[in-house]
Amino acid sequence: MMNGIKIFITAWLILVNADIAAKVLIVGKQQKYKLISEALEVSSSSDTIIIKSGTYKEGNLIVDKSLTIIGKDFPVIDGENKYENITIKADNVIISGLKLINSGLSFIDDNAAIKLDEVNNCIITNNRFDKNFFAVYLAKSSGCEVSNNKITGVKTSEASSGNGIHLWYCKNIVIKDNYIKGHRDGIYFEFVQSSLITGNTSEDNLRYGLHFMFSDSCSYSENIFKHNGAGVAVMFTKNVEMRNNRFENNWGGASYGILLKDITDSKIENNYFYKNSSGIYIEGSNRVVVSNNEFIENGWAIRLMANSMDNYFSKNNFIGNSFDVATNSVKNYNEFNNNYWSDYSGYDLDKNGIGDVPYRPVKLFSLIVEKNRPTLILLRSMFVGILDAAEKIFPALTPETLIDNLPSMKRFL
């Protein structure tokens, strides 16, 4: 929103103050410039190009000056399935109000509707993207903002589909309030630092809603990830903060609310996990604090692999999950403390809000299922209930230390 205002103020200043050196170039059928490339050619830095509605098929447009490009009524820039629509090679470029379609599928080049290549302080806002290979692609850039864009793709196969917003070796980037659907990965982060992903909705993507690797000190918050082929993957990273996101309906054997792989010293707080095959899958991760999250009706709320240590789970609500916690080992070096478990059936005689009997979130049946998947078909049968009850009374096979000693009697609000 702020950016929108900024752009219009800039544009307005440019328009009324003829004294300023900057020019306004208008492109359109009835205008002086019929083609965008003509306007790009004659423009100089700090000029504004206004593009009137229409369809422009001009191959690859290269922006190598600090221009502000504004579309009126979403003019269509068509890459004809061959070209990269716009390549930005200058700093301080603002692009807004365009509709970019059909960036060319290529197995050699990552053709994008808009590519930012080694630039600073650019803004891509309020655009529409449809049927592109890659939509927005940032490489080796910093200080840029991608916001309020609507990005839709045609899901076909992983090979012939690119990412919605793709960042590679970037720094200080803000990805905000975008809507992304039908790409390979909705948002892709690789070697990104100190960046923020917030307020986005990423759904129905082929692979990950967010694919996040080697990106230290980033955070993502207030996003919605749903119906993605594999959920969200966060890998090989330190100091990630994941807050207030919603992870919903990510179904599949390899589909996760969040997949954590080799993550250290990170925080997962106040997120909402609803009906995912696995809420959080944790592998090789250490010192991750998982607190104040809601895990509701997931297949497995948490799958904790044995190579993870010192992770801390506290004040989460576990409600109606098929399995609360599953693990692949009888050893456990993680801590569960003061969570609310809807399956807890203990009592609270001293009325301090904490159950007097510890809760064991790993059921015998979840161990059986872990080793022998077809047994899943017996889920919630009376026989399995009897097995679990027996194991509860005489724990023999479930990890002894994976236990919540202070289970909350009341759901955390």
Next chain:
Amino acid sequence: MIEINSLNKNYGSLNVLKNINLNLAEGKITYLVGPNGSGKTTLIKSILGLVKKYDGSILVNGELLNGGSGYRKDIGYMPQSASFPENLTVRNIFEMVKDLRNNTENMDEELISKFNLKNEMNKRLKNLSGGTVQKVSAALAFLFNPSILILDEPTAGLDPVSSGILKDKIIKENGAGKTILFTSHIMSELEDLAQNIVFILEGKICFEGPLNSLINLTGEKNLERSVASVMMGKVA
């Protein structure tokens, strides 16, 4: 009228009925008598279609029994011990049977009034005494003016006054030309009504004929003694 031809029935190796030939003439009162386990009940059940697997043939009013249920509209049946759904009222029971028989005309409600059942109409069956249930059962048997009445131990459980009422009713209906078959394993107060006695023992008919010919045959004083002497094997 009921015609039974060479009726044989066995449960496994047990022959319950052995070659029964019997003709219950129209308008007659027949008394089927015999000890417990003699085959009386099986015979009645066969006529009523409760027993389905047997050899031989049964005709009721000229209609051969072959699994259909229609012939039973001509039969009124009073079982030895009746029971009805306990949460229904007496009125419900009467309505139900009327409904089932699709018959609401030509009702014979004499027994309902004579037995004073009008006052019991709103009571549920579970609150009735055994005798009252028997009265309901008797009233139902006569209700539809059937041409055949089959009464299984009808006076068992009835007080003497009610027995008398029932007896009078039987006489009256017989006067109106109805065929009546009743049974008993002991001698009952109805025996003097019998115009024809069928004595059945171990699945066979030992005697069939009027009361006085049985008495003549055995040389005994009354039916009870005659029956006893038949059972003792004095007469073959």
Next chain:
Amino acid sequence: MNSLLKILKYQMQDNIRSKWVLGCFLFFLAFTYWIISFTGEAPKVIMSLLNIILIVIPLISIVFGTVYIYNNKNFITFMLTQPVNRSSIYGGLYFGLVLPLILSFIAGVGIPILVNITIFSESIFTLIIIFITGIFQVLIFTAFAFLIATLNEDKLKGLGLSIFIWLFFTAVYDGLILFLLQMFQDYPIEKFALGLTLINPVDLGRILVILKFDVSALMGYTGAVFENFFGKTTGFAVSILVLIIWFILPLTLGFKKFSKKDI
């Protein structure tokens, strides 16, 4: 057919006033009310209801149904002496019992839910499945009860058999499946396991509910067989179909037996 409906009408009148049916209704009502007010959470309520429909309802239906036939023996005999065919009597007795039971279940469970419908806003469809499954369990296990009581003159034997059938379908059978799956876990026997589960009406009912409620877990299993079955409407359609077969089969078998039987 006409006389079936007439018998049905009076049987319903009788059963709806029966203390047993009233007792069932009060039990369902009290249990559902209690579990809602105690937990206040839709998932937990649904899981408790699942136990009701998969364990309690089959037990009630099969025991009550068996006892019902034995207790009404004299009356059934009386009905048979009326000019009504046997199919109408059997059908009338069956539906006359089943409908009040279903009503007591729907009303007993439904009223507390309707009162607290706001907490179930996200689970309406699961609830519908719960009701459908519960209704099928009544239909199926009452049909079994009638079959058992028709086949066995001995009350004690019939009742014993009923309880055995209940125990077999609710617990023993699943134990056998688990045993098989563990024995042959190195072989691809998922299809077989799925087939075995579909044979048991209680498992089927359970699968219908978990298809809705635990779909995220079921879809987390990568086996193609499961995914194809659970992921599509096929699973639902097949389950309903098999449930219908389970209800028709014992009912017609019992009816066939009843029509030929010497009373």
